[in-house]
Amino acid sequence: MFVxxxxxVGVKRVNKVLKKCRAYLHWVQNSVLExxxxxxxxxxxxxxLSKIINTKEDSVVIYTFRLPRYNSRETLGIKKGGExxxx
Amino acid sequence: xxxxxxxxxxxxLKRKGNTLYxxxxxxxxxxxxxxxxxxxxxxxxxxxxxxxEFLSQKEILMHYFNYNGYYMGTFYPREHLNSGYMILxxxxxxxxxxxxxxxxxxFVIGAGKNIRQVLKYYNNRDCDLEDGLKRIxxxxxxxxxxxxxxxxxxxxxxxxxxxxxxxxxxxxxQDFVFEERSRRPPRNYMNTLVSFGNTLMYTTVxxxxxxxxxxxxxxxxxxxxxxxxxxxxxxxxxxxxxIIDRLIFSLIRKNMVTKKxxxxxxxxxxxxxxxxxxxxxxxxxxxKVTIKHRELGRxxxxxxxxxxxLYKLAKHLIDEKKYEPFxxxx
Numbered sequence: 001m002f003v004x005x006x007x008x009v010g011v012k013r014v015n016k017v018l019k020k021c022r023a024y025l026h027w028v029q030n031s032v033l034e035x036x037x038x039x040x041x042x043x044x045x046x047x048x049l050s051k052i053i054n055t056k057e058d059s060v061v062i063y064t065f066r067l068p069r070y071n072s073r074e075t076l077g078i079k080k081g082g083e084x085x086x087x
Numbered sequence: 088x089x090x091x092x093x094x095x096x097x098x099x100l101k102r103k104g105n106t107l108y109x110x111x112x113x114x115x116x117x118x119x120x121x122x123x124x125x126x127x128x129x130x131x132x133x134x135x136x137x138x139x140e141f142l143s144q145k146e147i148l149m150h151y152f153n154y155n156g157y158y159m160g161t162f163y164p165r166e167h168l169n170s171g172y173m174i175l176x177x178x179x180x181x182x183x184x185x186x187x188x189x190x191x192x193x194f195v196i197g198a199g200k201n202i203r204q205v206l207k208y209y210n211n212r213d214c215d216l217e218d219g220l221k222r223i224x225x226x227x228x229x230x231x232x233x234x235x236x237x238x239x240x241x242x243x244x245x246x247x248x249x250x251x252x253x254x255x256x257x258x259x260x261q262d263f264v265f266e267e268r269s270r271r272p273p274r275n276y277m278n279t280l281v282s283f284g285n286t287l288m289y290t291t292v293x294x295x296x297x298x299x300x301x302x303x304x305x306x307x308x309x310x311x312x313x314x315x316x317x318x319x320x321x322x323x324x325x326x327x328x329x330i331i332d333r334l335i336f337s338l339i340r341k342n343m344v345t346k347k348x349x350x351x352x353x354x355x356x357x358x359x360x361x362x363x364x365x366x367x368x369x370x371x372x373x374x375k376v377t378i379k380h381r382e383l384g385r386x387x388x389x390x391x392x393x394x395x396x397l398y399k400l401a402k403h404l405i406d407e408k409k410y411e412p413f414x415x416x417x
Contacts (some may be wrong), residue, residue: 005218019104019105019106020105022104022106022117022119023104023105023106023119023120023121024119024122025119026119027117035119036088036122036124037121038088044121070329083090084096084116085090085091085093085371086092086093086095086364086367087092087094087095087096087098087109087111087114087116087130087370
């Protein structure tokens with residue numbers, strides 16, 4: 001499935017959350033990542049993130065799409081990150 | 088589905104922040120390791136042992152190619168699906184002449200039927216391939232008389248020869264005439280494309296074999312020897328016509344690759360980097376395309392199809408179900 005993950009966490013934990021997310025998803029811009037993920041990796045990622053964040057202060061929102069067919073994606077301005085597999 | 092990473096530029100690939108990181112002079116990027124299945128390296132890439140350890144741990148294969156795009160080798164991580172039983176079974180089927188022939192025959196039948204399917208497709212569109220189809224059909228009729236592997240190899244060679252004769256009619260492009268199959272080095276544009284495509288196909292199948300219990304060193308149609316993997320060559324035979332050849336035809340017919348994309352040097356004719364990138368990108372997309380699988384009743388990608396083929400083979404080896412090759416029906 002396809003997911004978009006956005007986070008807003010305390011400054012102490014920003015790096016930890018970012019690092020964890022980068023192992024599963026493509027970085028798009030500050031606090032936003034997206035990418036294809038398997039069902040099992042999705043559960044793994046959620047579990048690992050909940051260990052890092054402080055549930056009283058931080059917030060992570062994950063949008064999931066079963067198929068990317070019904071959404072479109074537009075960028076205004078520069079492209080900061082995103083998916084790439086040919087370098 | 089796990090992705091393939093292709094690297095053409097020069098830089099350093101390393102482990103960073105518990106994921107993969109690729110850095111060049113102008114570009115730096117994290118690659119999600121959990122979403123990576125294999126890495127194909129065409130450029131000058133620096134790696135270190137720490138990275139290899141990480142790839143091993145994450146069960147990611149790394150294939151590398153030389154400057155000319157020839158396959159050089161694979162970093163094949165420690166087997167994670169270690170099955171002595173399967174190796175014994177594979178050897179048993181290899182050593183028994185009759186059992187080996189039966190399997191090898193299936194690979195040739197698969198290749199032949201898929202070749203026929205490709206020709207039929209273009210015959211129905213805008214090419215007159217009746218003659219070629221007829222000749223292949225004729226060669227096919229002698230299949231039951233085959234009793235040795237060598238005869239089988241000869242039959243396969245004949246079939247391919249007839250098949251390659253049809254290429255010019257399909258591409259309808261003077262720049263890409265086939266003439267005859269030439270390898271190491273390929274001597275014209277068409278042969279260069281075929282060689283490059285086949286190389287990609289072999290490595291893709293090898294990556295899928297790694298995810299099964301099968302041992303890539305024991306092939307059936309292609310003899311097992313001291314040098315190279317051979318099971319991936321066998322299974323690739325089935326998919327070459329429907330994946331690689333179709334890809335080549337569409338690249339040429341849509342002018343995505345032209346004669347400007349080639350370099351002539353002493354090593355024969357080589358593809359330029361830009362064209363290699365177009366090729367792998369199209370190949371990557373092709374492998375992700377899903378089709379309705381009749382037996383399973385659900386959609387599977389071409390890449391998955393390769394894995395299913397290996398599972399069928401494994402089932403044959405443990406005497407559970409006779410192996411029948413995948414035949415495209417469109």
